[in-house]
Amino acid sequence: MNNIEQYVESKNLNNLKLKYPNCLGFNKYMNYSRYINGRIKLCKDIGLTNGIKRSILDISSGFGYFPLVCRFMGHRVKLTDIPNNLFDDVTDLFELEKKYMDIPTTGKIIIPFNIKFDIISAFSVVPMSYFNNDSWLLFLNICFNQINKNGFILLSPNRGGINKLNLFLDTRIGKSLFIKETCSNKNTTIVRKNES
Numbered sequence: 001m002n003n004i005e006q007y008v009e010s011k012n013l014n015n016l017k018l019k020y021p022n023c024l025g026f027n028k029y030m031n032y033s034r035y036i037n038g039r040i041k042l043c044k045d046i047g048l049t050n051g052i053k054r055s056i057l058d059i060s061s062g063f064g065y066f067p068l069v070c071r072f073m074g075h076r077v078k079l080t081d082i083p084n085n086l087f088d089d090v091t092d093l094f095e096l097e098k099k100y101m102d103i104p105t106t107g108k109i110i111i112p113f114n115i116k117f118d119i120i121s122a123f124s125v126v127p128m129s130y131f132n133n134d135s136w137l138l139f140l141n142i143c144f145n146q147i148n149k150n151g152f153i154l155l156s157p158n159r160g161g162i163n164k165l166n167l168f169l170d171t172r173i174g175k176s177l178f179i180k181e182t183c184s185n186k187n188t189t190i191v192r193k194n195e196s
């Protein structure tokens, strides 16, 4: 068991099961080793273990395992999600700073932190499954307005939402607005702004 797992173990998440006995998906997220080890692997994959401290915003964080792992690696993390009593209790237990942010299917978000980030992550976020190309374009542009130079967005859209993310070639000006990279974890995509 690594330090992060020991920390999560010490929070006795099982106690919340009594408070939320019928909560769908709870058991899945209780399997914290699986999530934590998957996120540690992803961090290694994308260079978050090279000693450089980053500022990271995790959108629609759920239990918050990705930002928790990042915090243990020394990064500064902030979270957003919609109100959810169970998720709120868990991220409070993990002492993670979170603000509410709804994501409409138009992609027009208002990021509730007035700072710039090196990375914005959004994993398995429900409304992204319903994004069309315009929603993706708006969402990515709003995110990049709050991302430092050389920063990037990490995505793993639900249910094939990634397939709709085909706006990378802007035919009006004949060049890609964004550059897409696939991690060795095939479910995760890195999106960078094309500065060329």
Ligand SMILES: C[S@@+](CC[C@H](N)C(=O)[O-])C[C@H]1O[C@@H](n2cnc3c(N)ncnc32)[C@H](O)[C@@H]1O
Pocket (backbone or CB within 6 Å): 059, 060, 061, 062, 063, 064, 065, 081, 082, 084, 087, 101, 102, 103, 104, 122, 123, 124, 125, 126, 127
């Ligand atoms: C499958 S969970 C993923 C949680 C976390 N990102 C992860 O990978 O473990 C889906 C997330 O989408 C969020 N979500 C659902 N509807 C949303 C909405 N309208 N706006 C923003 N987030 C939403 C949920 O609150 C939840 O955090």
